[in-house]
Amino acid sequence: MDNLLRVRDLKTSFFTYAGEVRAVDGVNFDVAGGEAVAIVGESGCGKSVTAMSLLRLIPEPGKVLAGSVELAGRDLVKLKEREMRHVRGNDISMVFQDPMTSLNPVLTIGTQLMEAIRQHQKVEKDKARARAIETLEMVKIPSADKRLAQYPHQLSGGMRQRVMIAMALSCHPKLVICDEPTTSLDVTIQAQIIELLKDLKKATGMSIILITHNLGVVAGLATRVIVMYAGKIVEYGPVNEIYGIPQHPYTWGLLRSVPRLDAAEKRRLVPIYGQPPDLLKPPVGCRFNPRCDHAMKICREQEPPFVPVNGNGQHHVACWLQHPAAPAVAGFKKGVPA
């Protein structure tokens, strides 16, 4: 598979009065064409800032400091603002977390759908209208043509999120970023939305970046998982390996603390102790060390390098426990070393 998106050494900081907040601190990942990749991590880990950095929509006082974001070989970081506008909503579109606040309350669904279409495809109004109805039908909204005249408050949360997805799809984007698309919805609706995204991915061949703090919703959709902690990636790999042989203590914590939609047996949920660090002054060494049950001396002194977990070169982790000299941890299936 060719890589559609190549993100290299992405760094985004917020320059607040208190100092520089390194929200995204050297992130690398790829997304292949037609692939769904999940980014998981607790809230405040820099997932949304990563997503907004790809679209270059970081609000003041934030700034993308370094790195490259190549979409089909074109570095978005180097584009002019005008060119970037043509990427937003057209090549890469976005579905936000809260459908209750993400639609403009004083504009009709039709206006909001059609303005995206007419922004990028110079088409007549009735053509745009036809496309709007088509996308609403794609996301399985009943009586689509009547919805165009409705306002967001007349729809339920699940329906609004479908409208958001329709809006994201309307210009046939290559990549759709879904930032916690189900977090603010009821559990039953969550499953429906994930199911819908899965169908749409199959039907359109688009790539998806699914951002979530809930590892439970990942399994059905994504083929690869990126685990983020405190502005950095700590582990990434194929979804079955992240579930089957997770390597980072933070990933273990995430898996223990989150209910899984596909879990066969009822498990006891264990929250991760403590809070994510203050990104103004992240801990020295491994950023997870203050919360890690297995922290060693070196974890507090040096940042762990990424090491491959498997011979297949797909699964990597940044953790000192991978070091040959590290003690064994009970109950932990170490990946087959390369």
Place this chain on the structure above:
Amino acid sequence: MARYILQRVFAAFVALWILTTVTFVLMHAIPGGPFTRERNVPEAVMRNIEAKYHLDDPLWQQYLDYLGGVVRFDLGPSFKFQGQTVNDFIRRGFPVSAELGIISIILSMAIGIPVGIISALRQNKWQDNVTMLVAIIGVSVPSFIIAPLLMYVFALKLRWLPPAMWGSWRQVIMPAVALALLPLATFSRLMRSSMLDVISQDYIKTARAKGLSELAVTWRHAVKNAVMPIVTYLGPLIAAILTGTFIIEQIFAIPGLGRQFVWSVNNRDYTTILGLTIFYGAFLLLMNLVVDIIYGFLDPRIQIAGRKD
């Protein structure tokens, strides 16, 4: 919609009735009548006058008579101005006050709202700091200081404009500017904070993520949401300004309702005070009703009974 308006109109009439009653009672509770003078008036003359104005009727009778008049839009005769009615005063003064008021409001909106928008878009940059400083001055310096200042500079020193009176457009400029300053400053501050609030909303993020230009984001998505609070402020403002302002009309010798009111108070012209108060109250209620209806059309979330879609 019609039902909603009907309910509101009914509520407005109840409010107006309460206002009339309270003002009527207060007027009669104040010691000293309109014909009380330092100079002694013979007993018989006094009784004649009282009979002419029905002041010798029992109070409830006077109240009912008055209420009956109000219902027929007849606010009665002036106690102090022979042969003049309160309606005459309104017919003469209101157009003057309203003309001045409308010009001031248009001026304050036309400048205040764009200034507020620009301020918000340039938050904490120099454009913002300068306009907000000016706005604070505009809010805190009272018109009885601004007005003489304008008069001194533009009429006495520069001799560009006539100092006072009413009639030509050149006489409108200074009082209109003096009157517009406070609402202008208020509009710009309201609009700025409202815009700042709207700009940080999620749907603005959505609009940007669609690839819309900043202009489209600002106009289509931000401004329409941000003007809502302005509309709310508009109702009482229009009522207050259009019915005349005491200070500006006094200073510039403008024959409007405000000056009439001051004159009536000074001369204990009870029926005029009472009538003008009721007129102001009715106008305020009407404006608030109009604003509520406009609001209902602007904001689709407000469910007006009977609206179906």
